[in-house]
Amino acid sequence: xxxxxxxxxxxxxxxxxxxxxxxxxxxxxxxxxxxxxxxxxxxxxxxxxxxxxxxxxxxxxxxxxxxxxxxxxxxxxxxxxxxxxxxxxxxxxxxxxxxxxxxxxxxxxxxxxxxxxxxxxxxxxxxxxxxxxxxxxxxxxxxxxxxxxxxxxxxxxxxxxxxxxxxxxxxxxxxxxxxxxxxxxxxxxxxxxxxxxxxxxxxxxxxxxxxxxxxxxxxxxxxxxxxxxxxxxxxxxxxxxxxxxxxxxxxxxxxxxxxxxxxxxxxxxxxxxxxxxxxxxxxxxxxxxxxxxxxxxxxxxxxxxxxxxxxxxxxxxxxxxxxxxxxxxxxxxxxxxxxxxxxxxxxxxxxxxxxxxxxxxxxxxxxxxxxxxxxxxxxxxxxx
Amino acid sequence: xxxxxxxxxxxxxxxxxxxxxxxxxxxxxxxxxxxxxxxxxxxxxxxxxxxxxxxxxxxxxxxxxxxxxxxxxxxxxxxxxxxxxxxxxxxxxxxxxxxxxxxxxxxxxxxxxxxxxxxxxxxxxxxxxxxxxxxxxxxxxxxxxxxxxxxxxxxxxxxxxxxxxxxxxxxxxxxxxxxxxxxxxxxxxxxxxxxxxxxxxxxxxxxxxxxxxxxxxxxxxxxxxxxxxxxxxxxxxxxxxxxxxxxxxxxxxxxxxxxxxxxxxxxxxxxx
Numbered sequence: 001x002x003x004x005x006x007x008x009x010x011x012x013x014x015x016x017x018x019x020x021x022x023x024x025x026x027x028x029x030x031x032x033x034x035x036x037x038x039x040x041x042x043x044x045x046x047x048x049x050x051x052x053x054x055x056x057x058x059x060x061x062x063x064x065x066x067x068x069x070x071x072x073x074x075x076x077x078x079x080x081x082x083x084x085x086x087x088x089x090x091x092x093x094x095x096x097x098x099x100x101x102x103x104x105x106x107x108x109x110x111x112x113x114x115x116x117x118x119x120x121x122x123x124x125x126x127x128x129x130x131x132x133x134x135x136x137x138x139x140x141x142x143x144x145x146x147x148x149x150x151x152x153x154x155x156x157x158x159x160x161x162x163x164x165x166x167x168x169x170x171x172x173x174x175x176x177x178x179x180x181x182x183x184x185x186x187x188x189x190x191x192x193x194x195x196x197x198x199x200x201x202x203x204x205x206x207x208x209x210x211x212x213x214x215x216x217x218x219x220x221x222x223x224x225x226x227x228x229x230x231x232x233x234x235x236x237x238x239x240x241x242x243x244x245x246x247x248x249x250x251x252x253x254x255x256x257x258x259x260x261x262x263x264x265x266x267x268x269x270x271x272x273x274x275x276x277x278x279x280x281x282x283x284x285x286x287x288x289x290x291x292x293x294x295x296x297x298x299x300x301x302x303x304x305x306x307x308x309x310x311x312x313x314x315x316x317x318x319x320x321x322x323x324x325x326x327x328x329x330x331x332x333x334x335x336x337x338x339x340x341x342x343x344x345x346x347x348x349x350x351x352x353x354x355x356x357x358x359x360x361x362x363x364x365x366x367x368x369x370x371x372x373x374x375x376x377x378x379x380x381x382x383x384x
Numbered sequence: 385x386x387x388x389x390x391x392x393x394x395x396x397x398x399x400x401x402x403x404x405x406x407x408x409x410x411x412x413x414x415x416x417x418x419x420x421x422x423x424x425x426x427x428x429x430x431x432x433x434x435x436x437x438x439x440x441x442x443x444x445x446x447x448x449x450x451x452x453x454x455x456x457x458x459x460x461x462x463x464x465x466x467x468x469x470x471x472x473x474x475x476x477x478x479x480x481x482x483x484x485x486x487x488x489x490x491x492x493x494x495x496x497x498x499x500x501x502x503x504x505x506x507x508x509x510x511x512x513x514x515x516x517x518x519x520x521x522x523x524x525x526x527x528x529x530x531x532x533x534x535x536x537x538x539x540x541x542x543x544x545x546x547x548x549x550x551x552x553x554x555x556x557x558x559x560x561x562x563x564x565x566x567x568x569x570x571x572x573x574x575x576x577x578x579x580x581x582x583x584x585x586x587x588x589x590x591x592x593x594x595x596x597x598x599x600x601x602x603x604x605x606x607x608x609x610x611x612x613x614x615x616x617x618x619x620x621x622x623x624x625x626x627x628x629x630x631x632x633x634x635x636x637x638x639x640x641x642x643x644x645x646x647x648x649x650x651x652x653x654x655x656x
Contacts, residue, residue, distance in 0.1 A: 075553055095556040108554035112572045121568075122558030173558065 016240075017050035018226060026051040026209055027072070027177060032081035034067050041067040043233035044081070054203050054210040056220040059230030060256070065213045068230075069179050072211065073102045086176055096125070101175040105182040107166035109154040115141070115165050116150040122173045140172045143202070160191045167199075171206065180212045184219055196222050217257045221245065229253050245305075250384045254303045261309070261349045262382075263302045267294050275381065277302055281347040287320050289376035294383070301382040306352040308378035311339060311370050322373040325349070327366055337363070341370060408631065415624035422619050432625040442610055442626060449590055449607040452521060456528035457585035461578055463529065464536025464585075468577075471537065472544040490534040499598030502527045506599060519601035527599045528589040535588065536581035539645075543577035580641035587634045 017023045025048035034042040042064040049055045057065040070076045072083060074095035083090045090098060101122070110118050116137055123133045141147045144164040154162060163186070170178055183199065184192045200223060203210050214220050220227050221241045228238045229252075237249045248254035251262065263286060265279030277286040277300060286302050294300060310316075318324060328348065329340035332355075339351045349372065357363075364370060415433075419426025436442060467487050474480065490498065506516055506523050516522050547570075555569045593608040600606065605613075607630070614623055 073553075073557055075556075095553070096559045096561055100557070102554070102557045104550050104554055106548065106550055108548065108550040110551060110555070110569060121555070121560075125559035125561075125564065169554075169558070 016225065018048075018053065023050060025049060026053075026086060027211070028084040029068075029072075030082050030084070032068070032071060032078045032083065034064075034071060034076060035079045040233055042071070042078075045233070045235050046081075047228060047235060047238065049209065049211060051209055052203075052207055053225045054200070054212065054223055056224035056227045057211065057213045057230055058215070058217060058220040058227050058257075060215055063230040064233035065215075065230045066181060067233075069102070069181055069211065069213045072177070073100055073179055074098050099176040100179060101170040101173055101177075102179040103166050103170045103181065103183055105185055107154075107162050107186075109162055109165055109169075111154055113153075114150065115146065115152050115154070115157070118154070118165060119169045119172050122169065126173070136172055140168045143171075143205075144168045144198075159186055159188075160195070163187060163195065167202070171202065171208070174206070175208060178208050178210050180210060182214055182216075183212060184216070185214075192219070199223060221257075229256065231256075247380060248303065248382065251301055251303075251382050254380070254382060259306050259350055259352075261304045261306065263304075263347075265300060265302060267296050267298045267300060270294060270296055274376065277381070281343065281345045282323055283344065284318055284322050285320050286379060287376045288379045288381050294381065298383075303380045303382055304374055304378055306338070306350040307336075309349065309351045309372050309374045311341070311351050311353060311364065311372055313364065313368060313370055316371045316373050318371055318373060321376060321379070322371065323349070324369070324371055327364060327368045327370060330365060339364060339370075341372060411624050412628045412631070415621065415628040417621055417624075420621065422621055422624070432621040433629075435622050436625045436629075439622065442607070442622075445605050445607045445610040448521065448604060452524050452528060452596075452606060453586045453589035456525045456532055456589045457582045459525070459529040460532035460536050460585045461582045464533045464581055465540050465574070465578055467533065467537040468540030468544060472541045487537050488534055490531040491538070493531075495592075495594040498531060499527070499595040502530070502595065503598040519599055520604040523599040523601070524596050524604070524606065527595050528585075528592060531595070532585035532588055535584050536578070539577045539581040539584070540574055543574045547573055576644045576647060580644045583637045583641040583644075587637045590630070590634065 027047075027049040029045060029047040029049075032042055032045045033040065045064075045068060057068060059065045067076060071078050072085075072090075074090065074093060077092075085099060110121065113121065119137045119140060120133050123136060128136075138147060138150070141150055144167060146161060146164055146168065149157065149161060154165065157165065163183070167183070170180075180199075184195055187195060196219065199210075212220070212223060214223075224241055226238060226240050227244050228235045229244060230236065231252050237244060237253045239247070244253060244257055248257065248260075254260045254262070263277075263279040263281055265277040265282075265286060267275060268278045268285070269276035274287055274289045275294060277288065279286060279302065288302065316322065323341075323343050325341040325343045327339050328342045329338075331338040334355070336352050336354050339353065341349045341351060343349065351372065353364075414422060414425075416428050416430065417424075417426055418429035418431065471480075471484055471487060502523075503519075506519060506526075510516060510518070516526075551569060551573070552565060555565045560568060591608065592606075593612055596606045597609060600609065607626075611623055611626060614620065
């Protein structure tokens with residue numbers, strides 16, 4: 001809502017802030033470590049988040065994402081390292097003095113207060129006069145389409161309505177930073193999708209920086225401007241959603257986000273614009289044509305996404321980037337079909353194909369002999 | 385267990401209830417007896433209730449009892465809430481288990497021992513400091529507060545344990561400093577536990593005979609003490625009427641406590 005007070009953070013429409021070389025980060029996480037006794041929950045994490053971002057921390061349970069969020073909110077003090085929000089060092093600042101609000105996974109609505117009073121709670125703590133409080137409360141409740149339920153108590157609301165009250169309560173204080181802990185976790189699938197777009201709309205309208213913690217990669221992909229993938233207390237990759245998916249940095253990221261076929265192999269040829277890799281699982285050579293620096297005989301993994309493999313009954317050239325196999329399993333999923341194809345080496349590949357045609361007759365089925373092929377730029381070489 | 389209660393089950397629960405409540409029902413019925421003889425039925429009448437309210441000894445004892453119950457329940461609620469808070473919120477420290485044990489020990493301590501030790505304490509305090517001067521309402525209040533405190537502490541502690549801690553985090557996150565957090569969020573949420581603790585304490589204090597006998601002074605007999613001394617001279621229909629009224633009062637308090645505690649579970653579910 002506020003104008004940008006920092007003139008150096010000038011936004012240009014075409015280039016997102018995080019891609020600009022000299023952009024000033026809004027949230028700076030510097031070498032944060034959190035230990036609980038012997039256990040290291042967050043291990044030396046450094047991360048910059050920019051103004052107006054919707055940043056997703058994505059990881060499995062125990063990856064340290066929630067601990068990191070709680071340190072941003074001020075519920076946990078880091079063992080070492082520091083956090084700066086809008087240039088201010090947050091070390092030692094208690095939660096009630098931070099320009100940060102959080103939406104809890106359980107929503108944490110105050111059960112003894114009405115919807116209205118829940119939302120007004122934060123404003124009243126700031127000492128804002130009640131006409132102003134009432135105005136802002138009804139404004140935000142209208143924004144989340146709950147104006148008509150203002151007098152209800154939380155136990156009289158549905159799950160989706162509670163979620164929106166929690167969101168309104170966190171947004172009404174116009175925090176510099178909004179933290180969301182698994183915001184859609186408790187909603188059913190259809191409601192999740194609606195709420196995802198709702199969240200993006202609100203974020204766009206209010207111009208508040210969001211940090212979302214989630215274990216759901218689909219949620220992260222849809223919502224985020226950038227994703228930080230966490231594993232074992234560390235951030236293993238920070239990138240835009242399509243980059244995390246198309247260019248994962250490690251086996252962990254490739255496997256955690258979406259489905260992937262992985263080949264372990266050895267570099268046999270390293271040329272200027274392509275690398276050839278021999279895998280024991282594959283008769284053909286794997287050829288990758290984008291810049292990787294690796295040495296001959298180096299052991300690497302090659303990742304190919306299921307939708308990037310062509311599948312057909314007609315023979316195709318499979319000397320490079322191809323294979324022959326038998327369909328061992330088919331799953332029809334409406335918009336697409338998933339095939340499992342067993343190669344001569346025994347390796348099973350996963351292939352998805354959009355169901356372009358409605359005809360059943362021409363469709364591939366169990367025990368069909370098929371030819372597989374893929375483009376050199378569809379493969380990703382993973383060193384770790 | 386769902387598909388209808390079998391006949392045996394019905395019979396057993398019926399027998400249990402008869403065993404528990406037959407004596408009380410007999411007493412209540414006899415409190416409406418017109419006859420002066422306790423064991424002879426002489427038709428329905430309310431005359432013993434009228435008699436009761438004319439009896440000054442009983443009325444003044446009832447007043448003393450109510451006063452004591454009110455004050456000690458209130459004191460026990462304040463102190464017990466603090467104790468319950470410490471027990472559930474303090475981080476683990478050496479001796480925490482021992483402290484928990486100490487707070488709850490009065491629940492199982494024989495009343496004779498509690499009464500005797502308090503009497504000894506009061507007497508030696510009086511000898512050393514001149515306070516409390518003699519024994520009366522004050523000493524009974526102190527004695528009742530000590531053992532009621534344990535009940536309140538247990539109820540409040542269990543309520544706090546089941547309280548979702550993210551509620552308090554959410555309040556802090558929205559700008560509540562620790563004091564306003566306590567008065568605006570925590571206290572309203574544990575209020576049902578404190579109220580039911582108060583009601584329990586009130587009934588416990590109202591019922592107590594043994595401890596009060598030890599620490600009361602002349603002219604400050606509580607209702608149970610008066611009843612007990614009257615009964616020693618033989619049960620009168622008047623006592624039946626009095627006991628009936630006490631049962632009514634205690635039942636109302638206990639039912640209220642249960643209802644209040646049950647209502648809070650509805651709240652509890654909201655964020656789960």
